[in-house]
Amino acid sequence: MRIEKMENLDLSIVVPVYNEEENLRPLLAEITAALKDEPLSYEVIFVDDGSSDTSFAVIEALHQADSRVVGIQFRRNHGQTAAFAAGFEQARGRYILTIDADRQNDPADIPAMIKKLEEGYDVVNGWREDRQDAFLMRKLPSFIANRLIARLSNVPLRDRGCSLRVFRAEVTEELKLYGELHRFIPEMVSFAGFSMAEVPVHHRARVAGQSKYGISRTFRVIVDLMTILFLRKYSDRPMHLFGMLGTAFGGLGVLMGLYLTWLKIWAGIQARQFWTGFRDYSIGERPLLLLAVLLVILGVQFLVMGLIAELMVRTYYESQDKTVYFIRQVLTAEKQT
Structure with a gap:
């Protein structure tokens, strides 16, 4: 089901949600506080990726209390890529920002990222300079993957795994996401010829809920990387x-x-x-x-x-x-x- 788009806004914030009932209210409060003094009209699009807890009930309550909240509920779990794609399709903002629902990303970084975007870039990526995750299970595999992908793809980003990212709307219109390609959005953006920047952002330890990531996703990243490299070089030949x-x-x-x-x-x-x-x-x-x-x-x-x-x-x-x-x-x- 497609939501009818009404007037255009300045900013759409897309938040994939999977079993994050404890984090949604505090996250919205932080977003509201971060944008309180900004001259921006905005919406917050929560995409419930088939949660088994009461996440969507919380989203419904937030929608009733604040008309800027938009809720999308999947019939089953489709993954983060599908959640991003659904949020992009429904977004009405001329800028579109993505952020995780686990509150490890800090909404206070949003104004600075938008300011950087307005310098003329098409996409601004967050860089978790002081990442608050386990070294062996999260930081080390991420460091190796970032170095490997940067060398193979010629896209020199320091942090591809950060979901805190802001786009111009025309960029998301060009992105055709499927599978688990959200991990390679920077490579897809570069392939389409858009300009990118990277800025340091805050990163916080998870305070509620459980992490959905594990070491097993490293192997899926390798397979998806081969797909991206093929599409980048040989999709039309x-x-x-x-x-x-x-x-x-x-x-x-x-x-x-x-x-x-x-x-x-x-x-x-x-x-x-x-x-x-x-x-x-x-x-x-x-x-x-x-x-x-x-x-x-x-x-x-x-x-x-x-x-x-x-x-x-x-x-x-x-x-x-x-x-x-x-x-x-x-x-x-x-x-x-």
Whole structure:
């Protein structure tokens, strides 16, 4: 169900919620206090991601008490990415800010982030300079992941896991979130050509509720990273990747086959009778021959996959009238009268 959008606002705050009944009222109070002296019209969009506690009942009560509160309830748990996507779709603000519901992010940082955005950036990311989390389970894996992703993606952020982030509305319109891609929003923003900044923000220890994160998500991050890197480099030209792999594997298989063929010919040359020596030298039982055949087959498969992917990409862009570029602005000559 889609909420009908009314007048535009200055700021929409999107808050994914999953079993955070104890944190919602204090969080809203902190947001209200942080924006009390700011000349901004705003809304707070709580997206209940299938909570099993009374989180949505609290959201309903907050909505009744404050018309700036918007509530969205999922029928079941879909994950944080889906919660962000739903909040972005319903947002009415020209700026859209995301923040966690666990109160580890400090709403007092919101005015400074908006001020930084108004310097001309499209996105401002929070950097938890003094992170209040367990070192082994949270800080160390996050440090390693940030360094690895920064090196592979060429997006030099120090903190990708901070949900405190503010966008211009046109940025969220370009983001197509699914799976668990909220972890790679900076990479998607960079791929679309938007400008980003990073500012230090406060981080607090959790005082209520239970953390929803664990070390197991590290493995999912690796898989999602491969997806992002593929989409960044080859989403509109998949044959460049599959063709390269197909040529490499197929070419290696052909070279191995030629090597074995040369060995058989050389055995014939060294024999008194060429055909006798050629026939007697067996390569059929050598593992190298099997490997050569498998590599050629694999190379052909990659080439076919590349052709199919090219057809799918062409269908995707042409059927939906999508472009392969992102425009910031266009300067045109005024019509002469």
